Amino acid sequence: MLTNSRTDVMYFTGRQVHIKRDDLLHADFSGNKARKFYHFLINDFPGVSHIVGSGSAQANSLYSLSVLAKIKGWKLDYYVSHIADYLKQQLSLSSGIRSNYSQAIKNGANVIEIDWSSNRYHACHHLDDAINVLKQDCLRKSNFQETLFIPEGGRCEYAKTGIYILGKEIVNWAISQGINKLSIFLPSGTGTTALYLQEYFVTQAQKTTLDIQVLTCSTVGGDSYLISQFNELSSNSQLHPQIISDGNKYHFGKLYLSLFQLWQQVLDSSGIEFDLLYDPIGLNVLKHAIESGELKDREILYIHQGGLLGNATMLPRYLRKQALTKNDSVKINR
Numbered sequence: 581m582l583t584n585s586r587t588d589v590m591y592f593t594g595r596q597v598h599i600k601r602d603d604l605l606h607a608d609f610s611g612n613k614a615r616k617f618y619h620f621l622i623n624d625f626p627g628v629s630h631i632v633g634s635g636s637a638q639a640n641s642l643y644s645l646s647v648l649a650k651i652k653g654w655k656l657d658y659y660v661s662h663i664a665d666y667l668k669q670q671l672s673l674s675s676g677i678r679s680n681y682s683q684a685i686k687n688g689a690n691v692i693e694i695d696w697s698s699n700r701y702h703a704c705h706h707l708d709d710a711i712n713v714l715k716q717d718c719l720r721k722s723n724f725q726e727t728l729f730i731p732e733g734g735r736c737e738y739a740k741t742g743i744y745i746l747g748k749e750i751v752n753w754a755i756s757q758g759i760n761k762l763s764i765f766l767p768s769g770t771g772t773t774a775l776y777l778q779e780y781f782v783t784q785a786q787k788t789t790l791d792i793q794v795l796t797c798s799t800v801g802g803d804s805y806l807i808s809q810f811n812e813l814s815s816n817s818q819l820h821p822q823i824i825s826d827g828n829k830y831h832f833g834k835l836y837l838s839l840f841q842l843w844q845q846v847l848d849s850s851g852i853e854f855d856l857l858y859d860p861i862g863l864n865v866l867k868h869a870i871e872s873g874e875l876k877d878r879e880i881l882y883i884h885q886g887g888l889l890g891n892a893t894m895l896p897r898y899l900r901k902q903a904l905t906k907n908d909s910v911k912i913n914r
């Protein structure tokens with residue numbers, strides 16, 4: 581269960597690119613959530629009855645955590661900075677849109693907006709600060725062992741269990757294909773998946789003669805922010821993946837029409853639907869790397885990290901923006 585995803589091929593920017601189809605691992609835990617939350621799924625947590633998560637109200641991890649909580653019989657409190665009006669409307673209008681937010685609520689998740697005006701959070705600037713306040717409150721209570729705090733986006737040591745399995749699958753696949761020089765590319769948010777993957781190749785897979793490198797790009801806050809995220813998980817820079825860029829600094833969740841068009845072209849030519857938050861940036865950075873000749877003489881493996889449920893909220897926003905920008909309609913066959 582939740583392992584051994586298949587590998588497909590697509591043609592992109594004149595190159596053959598292998599695609600690790602982690603999006604097909606499981607309907608509810610697709611992509612990197614299947615890898616990051618694997619540890620919680622396969623292990624027992626005696627005494628735990630309650631999990632606390634945090635992040636964006638449209639995050640894939642909200643939905644995956646809600647499924648995890650349901651399977652394990654845990655209560656889920658998920659803290660967010662803010663819930664956008666269009667997400668709230670989707671619920672109240674019963675629009676039928678299956679978004680991460682709407683499906684998580686359906687699974688019983690308690691999605692809680694931090695009340696930033698409350699005294700409790702007066703010294704907090706970020707969601708992480710507010711979660712620390714909640715953690716301290718929880719520690720003061722006698723029942724704190726019942727609660728498991730899961731950091732935003734699954735950015736924690738536990739994620740290693742499943743990501744190392746992904747690394748092993750890639751090594752076995754490369755050997756079976758007779759591939760010696762492999763560049764693995766995946767876009768990063770917290771950087772957890774890319775970092776533990778690189779760590780696996782450096783520390784666990786040295787016995788093979790394969791030349792494997794992990795390349796990634798930032799989609800949140802720029803390259804220096806991504807490096808600081810890597811450092812929080814491991815201060816050993818030898819274990820950090822290589823960050824590549826197309827020269828742009830992107831704002832997470834912002835709509836970039838040219839990137840959307842690239843996403844569409846890939847959908848049309850390969851039939852593979854990628855996520856709309858991370859992959860348009862990832863595909864553009866990969867395109868840039870291919871065009872600049874960086875990946876010459878190496879096979880390329882792109883990891884499809886799932887997240888397609890989130891497309892239900894992103895796609896109407898893109899289509900609206902595109903319609904406002906130019907009047908021609910767009911066909912998406914889904």
Ligand SMILES: Cc1ncc(COP(=O)(O)O)c(C=O)c1O
Binds near residue numbers: 640733769770858
């Ligand atoms: C579809 C998709 N791609 C990429 C990422 C980024 O992963 P990470 O936070 O491990 O860098 C995420 C977030 O988990 C995701 O849902």
